[in-house]
Amino acid sequence: MIDLLTHAKAALAHRYALERELGSGGMATVYLARDRRYDREVAVKVLKPDVAAAVGAERFLREIRITARLNHPHVLPLLDSGEADGLLYYVKPYVAGGSLRARLRGGATPTPDDAVSIARQVAAALSSAGVPGRCRRWAPSRAWRSAPSWPASWAGPRRPGCSPWWAARSGRPARYDSSS
Numbered sequence: 779m780i781d782l783l784t785h786a787k788a789a790l791a792h793r794y795a796l797e798r799e800l801g802s803g804g805m806a807t808v809y810l811a812r813d814r815r816y817d818r819e820v821a822v823k824v825l826k827p828d829v830a831a832a833v834g835a836e837r838f839l840r841e842i843r844i845t846a847r848l849n850h851p852h853v854l855p856l857l858d859s860g861e862a863d864g865l866l867y868y869v870k871p872y873v874a875g876g877s878l879r880a881r882l883r884g885g886a887t888p889t890p891d892d893a894v895s896i897a898r899q900v901a902a903a904l905s906s907a908g909v910p911g912r913c914r915r916w917a918p919s920r921a922w923r924s925a926p927s928w929p930a931s932w933a934g935p936r937r938p939g940c941s942p943w944w945a946a947r948s949g950r951p952a953r954y955d956s957s958s
Contacts, residue, residue, distance in 0.1 A: 782807055782824065782826060782827070783796065783799065783807075783809065785827075785863070785865065786807075786809065786822070786824045786865055786867070788863065789862035789863035789864075789865050790811070790822065790862050790865075790867065792814075793813070793814055793815065793858075794811040794812065794813060794814065794820065794822055794869070795811055795812040795814060796809045796810075796811045796822060797809070797810045797811060797812065798810050800821060800872075804829070805825065805826065805829050805837070805838065806823050806824055806825050806826055806829070806838065807823070807824055807826065808821050808822065808823045808824075809821070809823075809824065810872055811869075811872075813857075813869070818871075818872075819872040819874075820857060820869050820870065820871060820872050821869070821870050821871070821872045821873075822867055822868075822869050823867060823868050823869075823870070824865055824866070824867045825838045825865065825866040825867070827864065827865065830866065835866050838866055839866070841868075842856070842859045842866075842868050845868065845870075846859075848906055849906070850902065850903055850906035852899050852900070852902055852903035852906075853903050853906055854870045854871050854873065855870065855871070856868060856869070856870060857869040857870060857871065878896070
């Protein structure tokens with residue numbers, strides 16, 4: 779049986795050069811890729827075929843629709859989505875620098891003022907979904923360092939941004955899930 783990375787590399791080769799896995803969850807795997815058209819690094823999220831076969835693709839397609847509607851300076855935008863050789867995928871900017879979780883696990887300690895600034899910016903990103911129950915969860919791994927307003931005293935000239943990969947489960951109350 780062919781592994782997902784090999785399958786995705788072949789299926790998306792016309793547009794993206796997949797390089798390596800960035801992360802994987804129960805539903806999908808995210809890969810670092812080179813966008814051949816625009817010569818930029820991107821993150822490509824691919825729905826696992828066994829998940830699509832078992833539960834269908836509707837939740838992933840809902841995630842894409844919700845993501846496409848979000849427009850906020852702290853939310854990574856949807857760049858592309860589609861189906862290739864039976865694989866559903868979508869593409870977002872790749873943000874080098876790692877997650878808030880990785881920074882905290884690496885020993886970084888924000889000042890109280892920086893922690894409040896980060897929390898406000900992440901809360902603004904989460905509230906941009908605009909509909910109660912749209913936020914599946916927020917976890918430190920979903921906050922990325924991305925552009926100019928991240929507190930300079932803690933993390934350099936960056937701002938937190940959220941990947942709306944948290945936005946797919948609708949119809950349930952928003953909640954914080956500390957297991958992620």
